Amino acid sequence: MDGAFVGSASGRRFEKRRPIDNALLGHVHEGGRDEIDAAVAAARAAMEGPWGRMTVEERSALLYKVADEITRRFGDFVAAEMADTGQPKSMMEHAFIPRGAANFKIFADVVKNVATEAFQTPTPDGAGALNYAIRVPKGVIGVICPWNAPLLLMTWKVAPALACGNAVIVKPSEETPGTATLLGEVMNAVGVPKGVYNVVHGLGPNSAGEFLTSHPGVDAVTFTGETRTGAAIMKAGADQIRDVSFELGGKNAGLIFADCDFDAAIDSAVRSVFLNCGQVCLGTERLYVERPIFDKFVAALKVRAEALKPGNPEHKDTTLGPLISQEHRAKVLSYYEKAKAEGATLVTGGGVPQLDGALAAGSWVQPTIWTGLAESASVVREEIFGPCCHIAPFDDEAEVIRLANDTRYGLSTTIWTRDLARAHRVASKIEVGIAWVNSWFLRDLRTAFGGSKQSGIGREGGVHSLEFYTELRNVCIKL
Ligand code: NAD
Ligand code: 6OD
Numbered sequence: 001m002d003g004a005f006v007g008s009a010s011g012r013r014f015e016k017r018r019p020i021d022n023a024l025l026g027h028v029h030e031g032g033r034d035e036i037d038a039a040v041a042a043a044r045a046a047m048e049g050p051w052g053r054m055t056v057e058e059r060s061a062l063l064y065k066v067a068d069e070i071t072r073r074f075g076d077f078v079a080a081e082m083a084d085t086g087q088p089k090s091m092m093e094h095a096f097i098p099r100g101a102a103n104f105k106i107f108a109d110v111v112k113n114v115a116t117e118a119f120q121t122p123t124p125d126g127a128g129a130l131n132y133a134i135r136v137p138k139g140v141i142g143v144i145c146p147w148n149a150p151l152l153l154m155t156w157k158v159a160p161a162l163a164c165g166n167a168v169i170v171k172p173s174e175e176t177p178g179t180a181t182l183l184g185e186v187m188n189a190v191g192v193p194k195g196v197y198n199v200v201h202g203l204g205p206n207s208a209g210e211f212l213t214s215h216p217g218v219d220a221v222t223f224t225g226e227t228r229t230g231a232a233i234m235k236a237g238a239d240q241i242r243d244v245s246f247e248l249g250g251k252n253a254g255l256i257f258a259d260c261d262f263d264a265a266i267d268s269a270v271r272s273v274f275l276n277c278g279q280v281c282l283g284t285e286r287l288y289v290e291r292p293i294f295d296k297f298v299a300a301l302k303v304r305a306e307a308l309k310p311g312n313p314e315h316k317d318t319t320l321g322p323l324i325s326q327e328h329r330a331k332v333l334s335y336y337e338k339a340k341a342e343g344a345t346l347v348t349g350g351g352v353p354q355l356d357g358a359l360a361a362g363s364w365v366q367p368t369i370w371t372g373l374a375e376s377a378s379v380v381r382e383e384i385f386g387p388c389c390h391i392a393p394f395d396d397e398a399e400v401i402r403l404a405n406d407t408r409y410g411l412s413t414t415i416w417t418r419d420l421a422r423a424h425r426v427a428s429k430i431e432v433g434i435a436w437v438n439s440w441f442l443r444d445l446r447t448a449f450g451g452s453k454q455s456g457i458g459r460e461g462g463v464h465s466l467e468f469y470t471e472l473r474n475v476c477i478k479l
Helices: 033-048 056-072 074-085 089-113 150-163 178-190 208-213 227-240 262-278 291-306 326-341 357-361 397-405 420-429 462-469
Strands: 013-017 024-029 118-121 129-137 140-144 167-171 197-199 220-224 243-247 252-256 284-290 345-348 368-371 388-394 412-416 434-437 470-478
Touching: 033 140, 033 167, 033 197, 033 208, 056 074, 056 089, 056 150, 056 178, 074 089, 074 150, 074 178, 089 150, 089 462, 140 150, 140 208, 150 167, 150 178, 150 220, 150 462, 167 208, 178 197, 208 220, 208 227, 220 227, 220 462, 227 243, 252 262, 252 397, 262 284, 262 291, 262 388, 262 412, 284 291, 284 397, 291 345, 291 368, 291 388, 326 368, 326 388, 388 397, 397 420, 412 420, 420 434, 462 470
Parallel strands: 140 167, 140 220, 167 197, 220 243, 252 284, 252 412, 284 388, 368 388, 412 434
Antiparallel strands: 013 024, 118 129, 129 470, 345 368
16 A cells, blocks of 8 residues: 555454465454554545646556566466466466556557547627547546456456546455455556555455445545445445446357357357356356257257366466355355256266365355256345356247346347348347347457446446546537
8 A cells, every 4th residue: 555565553454264175374464444444544645646637648658667567577467367266377368467468558558549629609799619528537546356356357447447547446356356456566666656546455345345334525426346346335435426337247149050050159158157266246047048049058068067167277288277265165156056956957966076185175166057047046046146147948049038128137138140140130129238149258458337227327448438537528618
C-alpha cells in the first residue's frame, strides 16, 4: 500500500493453503478498517500528486512498461498463480498470465484513441454555442476480485482504471493473494507513483472487503464474484450513491444442434465444462443437445472427461487441476450428492479421484456428467462452479431457446450449428451478455463483456470500460 509493504495493524493473519495437497503456503496479513482508511488516503493523495497531472500519453506509456515487466517476470507470476490455484502450468503460461500483460496494453491503446462528443448548438442571438465533453477519472476505485483467474480478472479492471487516470484499491480473493502482491512490485519497478495501486488483503464480511465497499472515500466499486456477494456490496455502498460494475455468477447453456461440426463441438464442450476444473464463470454447466445426436454426444463427452488427467500442475500431461479449496470441494460434492438424490443418471464421475502421495490431501473431484434430470433440479438451476454438467435432449429451436432462458442468470451461451441464419436468430434470443457461435471464450478485448439478469450490472471491455472508469464532463461555451 502506498508503494510499500505494511503488515496489518491488528496483527491478524489468515492461512493460505495449496489446493493440490492442502499444505500451508503461508500466512497473509488481514487488512481491516485501519488499512482501508490508509489505502484510501494514499489513493486520494496520489490523485492530487504527479499521477493526477500525467497526460494520457504518459499514462499509456507507463502501462506498456507494466505489461513488459509482467512479461519479464513471467516465471514468477506463473509460479505464484500455480501455487495459489493448483491449475496446470500450461494454462497459466498460454492463457491466464499472458492475458494479465495484454490487459494493460489494450487499455493503454484504447484510452488514447477514443474521442468524446462535440455539438454546435444554435442560440437565439445566432452566435451559437459549442458543447464538448471531456473525460475525467472517477477517482478512487475499489476493485474486489475472485480467485478463479486471479491476475486476468484483476488486471481486467486495474488496467482500464489506471489508463483512465484513477487510483485503485484492490482486495484480492483470500484464496489467491499471490499475483496481486507481485503486481505491486511491478508497479514500483516501472515507476507508477506511490498510492496509485494499493492492495489490501483480507476476507469479505467484517473485513477488508466490506470496509472497502462501504468506505465513503471510494468513488466507484468494480466487483467480480458471486451474485449474492454483489447484492451485499450493493447494500454496503447504497448510502454513498456511487457507481458499481458487477461481473457475477452464471449458469450458462451450451446449445448443440444436430447439424454442428460434431468434433469441434465436443472439443469445445471439454473446455467449456472442465477448463480450470470448471471454475470459469463462462463455463457451460447446462448442455442441450438436439435429439438425433444426443446419445453420440453424451458418449463422446464421457470418453473425453474420463481421459482428463488430474495431477501435479508442473507436469506436461496434467490436464485437470483441483478445486480452489477444501471448502469449495465440499460445496461441489454436496451437488454431486444432490444430483444422486434428485434421480440423475450418472454418466461419469460423481466422486473423488484417487491421487498418490501428498496430492491425496488436495481438493480434487472427478469430472462429472449427468443426464435425466428435470429442469427444476438444483444441479440444473444453481451455479456449482465445478467440473460438471447436465446434458438434456431437445427437439426444436423454440424449445431450446426457452430452456436456455429459463434461469435467473444471463452471462453467456455457446451455440453450435452450421446454419448461419439459425445462429443469428438464436443468438439474438438468448438473454445473455455474450453469445458465442461455434466457439467459446474467444475474446476480443475491445468488445462489451458482462452479464444480463442476475449475472451482472454494466459492461466492461474496450470503450465500455472507459465509460465506467471515467465521467463525461460537458463544457458549454457560448460563442
Ligand atoms: P465471492 O463472491 O465469494 O468472492 C469474490 C470476492 O468478494 C472475494 O475477494 C471475497 O473476499 C469478496 N467478498 C466476499 N464477501 C464480501 C462482502 N460482503 N463485501 C465485500 N467483499 C466481499 O466469489 P468467488 O468464490 O471468489 O468467485 C466465484 C464466483 O465469481 C462465481 O460465482 C463466478 O461465476 C463469479 N465470477 C464471475 C465472473 C464474470 O465475469 N461474470 C468472472 C469470474 C468469476
Ligand atoms: O476474459 C475476460 O475478460 C473475463 N472477464 C473472463 C472471465 C472469466 C470468468 O471466469
